[in-house]
Amino acid sequence: MLEEYLIATKFFTKRALNMEAIAKTFKLIWRTRKGLEVRDMANHLVLFAFKDETNVAKVLMGEPWSFDKHLMALQETKRGEAIQSLEFDSACFWVQIHDFPVGCMLVSTAKGIGSVIGTVVESDEDEVNMGGFNYILLRIKVDILKPLCRGRKLSLSRGKEGWVRFKYEQLPIICYWCGKLTHNDRDCPIRTLSNGILKEGAQQFGSWLQAYTSNPFRKMVMKVEGLEDDTSWNGRSEHDHNEGGTKREGTQRADHGGLELTRMANRRQPLLDDVCLKAVDSDPLPKETPCLQSIVMGLGNRQTVRELVEIVQAEGPKIMFLSETWSGRKHMEKVKRELEFDGLFIVPRDGKGGGLALLWKSEVAVWVDNFLKFHIDAIVNGGSKEAWRLTRFYGEPDRDRREEGWNMMRMLSSRSDLPWCCFRDFNKLLKVEDKRGGAPRSQSQM
Structure with a gap:
């Protein structure tokens, strides 16, 4: 029997799972070289069986995953282990920490703050060292059975206090009443027990917890060299200056017909072969863009x-x-x-x-x-x-x-x-009367 590499997954939704849709969706997203098998284990538990061990590592690195915007909790498992006994209580998120006090935007400081949320797995130190962002990014293993942490109060010098905000990348559906990822607003026990007394204005959580990934080419901080640091004043070209230098890990540049493409080694979604185009920076987008x-x-x-x-x-x-x-x-x-x-x-x-x-x-x-x-x-x-x-x-x-x-x-x-x-074009008709020519179709085919 061929060896299988298994990931047990719990889908946090009350809807019945469509196994065919799950298989087709993750076939497109994960792009496994040797394919995968999807098995329904009942009670919203699904077992993904891979033929290549590297696929398991890549999928786990790509957390969090969601299906139909509902969170999926993943656990690596082995043959013979009882899936029902596994605890699906955590998921890894890239968390942006915003609003650092001046002079405190350090990775070491961020890790201490991030430990309030959960276990810090990784820090995006390359981006921090580039000085291109107004936040620090940490990958944190979050307890999904508890409310999401919205921020943390800081004690500053001279008795002052500060507040840093947490934003979560690729955030799925979250309950705005209790802040948990395991259900939506409609199914929240707090709302149910209130007998309709609670109003939306009383919600303590909201869409502002969602972090939108910044354009990697649009920096918010720019470093300007002084004349003493600018080697071009000494007659050296940029090419000479870069000779023998180190190439930034994880990027490949190529010239495609005059268009510069940068292929990013995207740690947040390592399975998607993303190509980001270096666009000219601009003023904020107008309300109407033709x-x-x-x-x-x-x-x-x-x-x-x-x-x-x-x-x-x-x-x-x-x-x-x-x-x-x-x-x-x-x-x-x-x-x-x-x-x-x-x-x-x-x-x-x-x-x-x-x-x-x-x-x-x-x-x-x-x-x-x-x-x-x-x-x-x-x-x-x-x-x-x-x-x-x-x-x-x-x-x-x-x-x-x-x-x-x-x-x-x-x-x-x-x-x-x-x-x-x-x-569009979706290659699909909405009404029978929209069809022109060819064999007629029934309303069920619309």
Whole structure:
């Protein structure tokens, strides 16, 4: 019998578990090389069986995981161990600690504060040393059976007091009444026992506990060298200065047709092969950002490109999605210049068809969070109060595989609580009367 590597998982939801949906969703997210098996163990317990031990480590490193926005608690287990006896009482979170007093923003200080929440597993010291953020990030093993800690009071010099706030990245559904991750507001015992007396204004927890991951290229602190430190004044070029220097671990730079891409070794989600685009920094996103989408059915025709130029000149979009481009990077770079956009990200064509492109102006900060053959998911103005998500989703043309697309949408919906704008084409009809031509379909197929 082949050796299996097991992770027991408890789903904190009252809904019945759809095992097929779970299998399809995590197949897309975890991307295991040798596949996995999903077994229903009853009482909202599921056993994930892997054929490769490295997959277990990667999945555990990627905590917290959620399904349909409800928390999943994971425990590594072995054959012969009783799953019902396992304690699903903890999960690891990346926690941002904000509002440090001046001069106190140190990793050692943060670890002491973070121990109030739980066991500090890891600190993101690289980011702290870069001086690019106004918070310190710690990975903490949190007791999920207790209310989430909202912050901590600090004793300062001269008898003064301070307060640091905690924000949790990838936070799933949380009860705003008691602060626990094991149920939602509707199922909270505190609310049930109050007989309707409690009002929403009395809630002690809220969405402000959710931390939005900052754009890794948008620094909040910049170090400026003095003349004595600037080697270029001594006639040395930047290339000379970097010769023999150390390369920052976890990043790879590559030049793709003039577009600089940085492939991040993302410790928070190590299984997703994210590609972040270095966008030009900008002023805060305006309340209304003009966006356009177009299904172009190929950009090899000069007339199609000219029509796009006219549309862009007339509408003035800051962001534009194109689908069915039928083009590679080299040609899309030419189209980008003709349309007078500054940023470009593409999903290349597959054979003779397909292809997606996201273009944006320099006054809008955009970075791509994830993508696959039929979608691009981006964050606009990430790290600010006006951050929002923009997704271009193109429905699977093969009707038999469309369920995979819906599972992908479910996965995307659980990734963030940011305001979300989703462009179609879903390749799906809502009403029978919308169909034009071809064989008729029943209402059940809508």
